[in-house]
């Protein structure tokens with residue numbers, strides 16, 4: 001029992017690993033700050049394309065969303081980071097992570113936004129256009145606010161997934177939270193830094209998840 | 222656009238004149254030989270109609286006869302396949318027409334209200350005033366207050382659609398349309414989604430609009446109201462206007478057999 005506590009909850013080792021993990025956490029947050037807004041933007045564009053009345057926009061939009069939803073994110077990341085150099089495209093780890101997450105996130109956020117756009121009835125657009133609002137004004141002031149509100153829980157829930165998924169950036173040595181913790185483990189021959197990393201993820205995401213399920217239960221009532 | 226519906230006093234003299242002699246004045250809205258098909262279904266087959274200034278024209282017809290489609294062609298929410306539409310003498314069909322500029326001059330009221338659920342009543346009205354007419358917040362708020370007062374909802378400006386009854390929602394929708402001071406208003410079954418006890422309030426608002434000289438094209442099956450308030454009734458069947466005339470004549474001595482069938486079925490249903 002003592003052995004187990006030493007291996008997973010060693011206070012000294014945790015204190016020593018703390019600065020490293022803090023830097024890792026910083027990097028994780030930095031990645032999130034880049035890929036979440038980019039993914040939301042890409043997702044919105046993908047959703048607009050895939051719900052467009054114009055076939056030349058709709059088909060590529062739908063195909064891309066399908067493609068990047070079917071591709072495992074880890075495969076995508078390694079391909080972008082280690083595969084593209086064979087085509088002469090060499091990206092820094094951060095750029096590779098950003099590109100891979102942009103493609104993956106856009107597809108997932110895109111599906112969510114698409115459901116949101118569809119959930120807003122044609123009557124709303126008819127009413128807005130009948131008052132002289134342009135297509136763009138109708139989208140911005142009438143359709144998008146409702147679409148976003150209708151799928152807000154899904155957007156948040158997907159964002160939680162994105163934060164968790166940033167841990168795969170460790171395979172390209174990004175030095176984010178998981179990578180930092182694993183490095184600390186290999187230096188200290190002790191699992192406590194990993195315990196800590198898990199704890200940090202939990203502390204970050206648990207409140208969001210909790211709020212979300214409370215909100216969803218409220219809606220169900 | 223000399224007419225400003227927000228100040229009834231300015232329009233009533235013209236309104237009275239136009240009401241007296243609708244055939245002489247240039248029509249406010251004129252449909253000429255409209256055709257529209259959805260796939261293989263011909264929904265409008267050569268529809269022509271003139272609505273004079275300050276005139277209230279009622280459109281009757283069985284379900285599927287093309288009433289909504291005709292209305293939606295008037296502001297080109299549906300694109301007609303052929304034919305012309307003139308608004309105050311100006312052609313608004315075909316290429317090179319700025320649709321958004323045209324649409325602000327044509328108010329539309331829908332069966333299901335189609336209020337913006339995420340905005341309160343005031344902002345339902347001000348959205349187009351701000352974004353389309355480019356009014357300042359103060360101007361738009363003042364105009365919205367006026368429009369809401371006209372439909373009897375001055376005190377509900379802060380309510381969201383979900384907090385309003387169906388009748389109140391429809392009146393906000395009317396306020397949203399009249400705030401833009403349109404040349405003509407299109408109503409597509411404005412009362413058919415309402416509980417019977419709420420219908421009267423909406424009709425009362427429409428009656429007042431008429432008194433203030435608004436030009437209106439109304440699809441509705443409120444026969445009693447049509448009889449009392451309409452200047453003219455047109456009857457549609459299978460995508461054509463088969464009969465038109467003063468309400469008294471259409472209701473008491475309809476000439477076309479489908480009008481007769483419709484009216485008799487309707488009075489049985491009552």
Ligand SMILES: Nc1ncnc2c1ncn2[C@@H]1O[C@H](COP(=O)(O)OP(=O)(O)OP(=O)(O)O)[C@@H](O)[C@H]1O
Pocket residue numbers: 259262264282283284285286287288289290291
């Ligand atoms: N967007 C559309 N696509 C295909 N068919 C349509 C469309 N809109 C209307 N139609 C068809 O056109 C015909 C006329 O429809 P319309 O809505 O104009 O009739 P209506 O007279 O308003 O009927 P109701 O009294 O039921 O409202 C119907 O057969 C309808 O199914």
Ligand SMILES: [Mg+2]
Pocket residue numbers: 288289290409
């Ligand atoms: Mg209809």
